[in-house]
Amino acid sequence: MNKDRSSDINIELGMAYLQEKNFPLAKIKFLKAIHLAPQHPASLYSMAYYYQKTHNIKLASQYYKQALSIAPGNAAVLGSYGTFLCQRKKYKEGIKYLIKASAINTLTYQAITYEKTGICALKAHLADTAYKYLHKALQNNPKNTNIYLNIAQAAFLTQRYKLASQYLKYWHINKKRTPKSTRLELNIEEKLHHYSRVAGLKLFIASLTSKNT
Structure with a gap:
């Protein structure tokens, strides 16, 4: 050996x-x-x-x-270090290493690296970069339901409101509704001028708030 x-x-x-x-x-x-x-x-x-x-x-x-x-030039090293930097809130530097990793990564890990890049970019308030890499992650692995809430948020921040709504609906079908996902849905519906839906969501959020007080 x-x-x-x-x-x-x-x-x-x-x-x-x-x-x-x-x-x-x-x-x-x-x-x-x-x-x-x-x-x-x-x-x-x-x-x-x-x-x-x-x-x-x-x-x-x-x-x-x-x-x-x-x-x-090792993708695993670059990706691990990039993730480490993002966790330390050194977002732009972390994204740089993650992008390098995704460029040379094998298909097995590429979707994971794209997703990590997108999440890091979201935290850095780089919405366009976040959407770009989360979309790549979704293309590589559309069955990964964990991506959908983050890409819905990135789509919303880049004014892709209809797409954001579609991504979030898929999330709610496959995952448990959360206060975060409900507030995002409210923001999306307001941008789409779905006012009856907005009213219902506001009542729902108010009921969640009252339960927690």
Whole structure:
């Protein structure tokens, strides 16, 4: 068995321990993965992810940058670092790395990277960019119902009100209605001048508010 494969096995075990919140054992496995294959990008960005999850931002950033220095064209490294930056509210920088990742990514992960780019762009108030990449994500994987609320929001912000309504209807068919989705629906219906629907939604939102007080 080559060292990269041995490293990957330890990474898989580390991720399993991390999911179980067994942080000491997870760290041992990630460190072993690096020891076995110190130039293996996956071992480095997995260690970075461990530090990210345990809120050691300085070390997380250090390991992500180390992985990038070894594999600057690796889609997984670029995507992981881009997601990390977006979570730290460094949206524009994060989007840059995510776009690089999506450009070289395989079809298996491309839709996920597009979706992450779109969500990051929404948080950065870059509505056109958000719509562009969420639409790409939807084209790659139309069965991913999780996309529909975000793309409805992006469509609304880019004045695609009819499309926003269609996306949101699909969300409400497949997912549980939320206060956020209902308020978005109200905003869309106001823009479409569906005033009878607006009145009903306002009453519904008022009833939700009264239940929570």
